Amino acid sequence: MKNVYSILKLTLFMVVLLAVIYPMAVFGIAQLAANEGKGQTVLVNGKVVGYQIIGQKFDKSNYFWGRPSAVDYNAAGSAGSNKGPSNAEYLEVIQKRIDTFLIAHPYLKKSDIPVDIVTASGSGLDPHISPQAAFIQVKRIAQERNLSEDVVQKLVESKVNSPQIMGTPFVNVLELNVALNELK
Template sequence: MKNIFSLLKLTAVTLILFAVIYPLAIYGIAQIAPNQGKGETISANGKVVGYQKIGQKFDKSNYFWGRPSAVDYNAAGSAGSNKGPSNAEYLALVQKRIDTLLLVHPYLKKSEIPADMVTASGSGLDPNISPQGALIQVKRVAKERNLAEAKVKALVDSKINTALVGPETVNVLELNIALDKLR
């Protein structure tokens, strides 16, 4: 009986600690974070249209396309494909993506396609592409929108994010929002 009482006390303390105190502490910390821990949102026309750190699917030819997603941009199921570079199924999928890019961008050579445009990130939710990934799409997007290529390229150049450490990136959602404002 003595052991049962000790186990019940330990269970109660653990329950209070991990089901009440810990969640309240995390909630409190989140309140001092940007946007009260709800994530960094991106707005257009006064309406939240996405998140800074979560990619979205763009597949219309008049928009810049983002990095492929192994989870179809479902943030609830964040994951990579878990297939290695020698996996035949994975290689076929990458080749299909290459073929699609070459079909839609007939002016490109296979060697000009950056890896980030045909491979998914580890999370499957990468919101960014390389500047090269954006630049190879300029001609298509400019043609679809009846805009000068130089104007669209200048927009891409203005949206390149340079980090203190790591590669330069372009946030696809921010780029496409700015693209919608171009005339």
């Protein structure tokens, strides 16, 4: 019986420590972080329209399109497709994405399409595309929004980010589309 009380006390102590004290400590530390631990939000007119580090679905022709998502942009279920280039089902999905992209961009050839615009990232939530993936959409966006290609090209150029330490340049699709909406 003595062992049962010891086990119950240990269990109660661990529950309080791991279910109450630890979460409260993490919450308290998060309050010291930028934006009080609420993430890197993107605001438009004081309203949150998205997060800088989570991809969103843009499929209307008057917006820049981002990377496809293996999890339909559900941040609660971050994952890749786990299918490789020898998987027939995966190749069909990629071909369908290529065909859709070519329909919206009839001035392109298949070889012009950057790989990141038709393949999902490892997390399925990448908010970035390569500058090349943004630049090849300029003509479509300019036509859809009745803007000059030069204006849209310069907008994309202004949104190209350089990596802080190492890596390749990238464009945050949400930030680019927010800036696109601000063009008048």
